Amino acid sequence: MKKIVIISTKPASLTSGTEVRNYHLLRGLRRFFDVEMIIPTLSDPPSLLIRIKDLLMGNVPYIERVRDSHFSPSEWAKIKNADIIQVQELEALLALEKKLPELSQPIILDAHNVEVHRFLSGIETESFLIKWVGRILAIKIKKLEIDLIKKVTTILTCSQVDKNYFANYFPAKNIIVVPNGIDYNYFSSIPVGKKNTILFMGLLSYGPNNDGLRYYFNEIHSLVKEKIIDVQITIIGKNPPAWLTKKAEFDSSINVKGFVKDIRDDIGQAKVCICPLRYGSGTRLKVLEYMASGKPVVSTSKGAEGINLVDGVNILYADEPKIFAEKIIRALTDSNFAKTIGGNGRKIVEKNYSWDKITKELSTVYNQL
Secondary structure, three states: OOEEEEEOOOOOOOOOHHHHHHHHHHHHHOOOOEEEEEOOEOOOOOOHHHHHHHHHOOOOHHHHHHHOOEOOHHHHHHHHHOOEEEEEHHHHHHHHHHHHHHOOOOEEEEEOOOHHHHHHHHHOOOOHHHHHHHHHHHHHHHHHHHHHHOOOOEEEEOOHHHHHHHOOOOOHHHEEEOOOOEOHHHHOOOOOOOOOEEEEEOOOOOHHHHHHHHHHHHHOHHHHHHHOOOOEEEEEOOOOOHHHHHHHHHOOOEEEEEOOOOOHHHHHHOOEEEEOOOOOOOOOHHHHHHHHOOOOEEEOOOOOOOOOOOEOOOEEEOOOHHHHHHHHHHHHHOHHHHHHHHHHHHHHHHHHOEHHHHHHHHHHHHHOO
């Protein structure tokens, strides 16, 4: 049985997108291989003075911190004895960079995102000064990413869009799309919502989610309320911004719940789920979770990017506020239509996006290395 070491700067858990992908890849690959995850020891967070110095020198503070990470002797022995080394995101590859000359095994980069796109997404809603500095740093991050991917054997991407980007700098035949998946059975037996409730979920301090909610409340929610007086929207996720909690204090149709350990109850109470994102990279686990629950999803095309879906069949796309509102209203008021869209979405998830299927296909690739 082949030995695989997965290196990540983040744990495997069910609490956030990156950690969820780590969790399911680790669990799924263990059906076929001897797999162990190793998290390098990071240096202490730099002081504000050092972060400012890094920025003035054109360095990215979080990258410099990862570069200073290290492995214990026992961890390094396991890495050297592995048949395949899989690194989760660019940060884990940076942690391993100085040791790469000592390794001869295949090195697999699991690129959850295009790093430069993720970085730019994170500063999109910041001040002019932060945007200005960030765009300068993005030039360095792009060059760093391009240089680093040339040191690996294979790249795994979450979507065809990301594969197309990396193919500009890396042989396309060695780039494999391994989409985000879902634990299909975990979301079985979710009830149909009885009240006119909309659901949004995600890490609320994440720039694209924050912007998506601002867009929804500024341009869409009032249009829905005009037609459905008793509509409610539930928002779940860590770190709700101050503007959102304040808005909820003055609008009884908004329920901000923060972090919820088990999201199934809230999904079950919703009639329709939304993903009004306007920018960002990678694929949205929230969309797959909505669909696995049999809920109709209204999303911008960016919000469901990387998932092979058909508008009006298994998802409802809307890139204009008026159309977005109209599709929410129809999903709330036409139960047969909502059931059809939600049911078709669940079938797609079962067929193409179950972690069991995804990790089985990945195991075939690894057995050929």
